[in-house]
Amino acid sequence: MIAGVGLGYLLMSRITSGFWLPLAIAMTMLTSFFVCGGSGATFGIAPLLKRSVTRQIAGNVGAYGSVGSVLYATLYSLLPQGITGNQTFFEVLGIAAVIVAFLCLFFLKDTKAHSNVTEIEELA
Numbered sequence: 001m002i003a004g005v006g007l008g009y010l011l012m013s014r015i016t017s018g019f020w021l022p023l024a025i026a027m028t029m030l031t032s033f034f035v036c037g038g039s040g041a042t043f044g045i046a047p048l049l050k051r052s053v054t055r056q057i058a059g060n061v062g063a064y065g066s067v068g069s070v071l072y073a074t075l076y077s078l079l080p081q082g083i084t085g086n087q088t089f090f091e092v093l094g095i096a097a098v099i100v101a102f103l104c105l106f107f108l109k110d111t112k113a114h115s116n117v118t119e120i121e122e123l124a
Contacts, residue, residue, distance in 0.1 A: 001034055001037050001038040001041055002034075002038055002097050002100050002101040002104060003097070003098065003101040004030075004031075004033075004034035004037075004038075005031065005034045005035055005038055005094075005097045006093075006094045006095070006096075006097030006098035006100075006101055007094070007098075008027065008030055008031025008034055008035075008094075009031060009090050009091075009093040009094035009097060010090070010091065010094030010095070010098070011027055011031075011094075012027055012028065012031060012090045012094075013086075013087045013088075013089075013090035013091045013094060014087070015027070016083060017083070039065075042061060042065075043058070043061060046058045046061050072093070075089065075092065076089050
């Protein structure tokens with residue numbers, strides 16, 4: 001999911017005023033599908049981590065999402081206005097998402113081998 005977000009943002013960083021509009025719309029829609037899917041997966045997995053602290057986990061997921069949005073909005077406000085700033089912003093988003101995808105690939109544990117929730121709760 002997150003790799004699709006990163007690739008989509010990196011592709012969107014190449015959109016200029018002379019870009020073919022239907023292709024720009026299609027790229028935006030495709031990236032949006034990955035962004036919404038990643039967001040839904042994040043909030044969907046929160047209750048499954050540890051049932052006894054579901055509220056705290058969901059609160060942290062929401063809070064850190066807000067912190068990220070403030071950080072990226074601040075970054076965007078510090079960039080130069082116009083095409084160059086917009087391209088740089090989407091490149092930063094894309095590179096950050098690709099880095100997170102690689103971190104997830106190498107550091108997340110696979111839970112497919114666990115058949116019930118109690119085993120997953122013991123891991124968390």
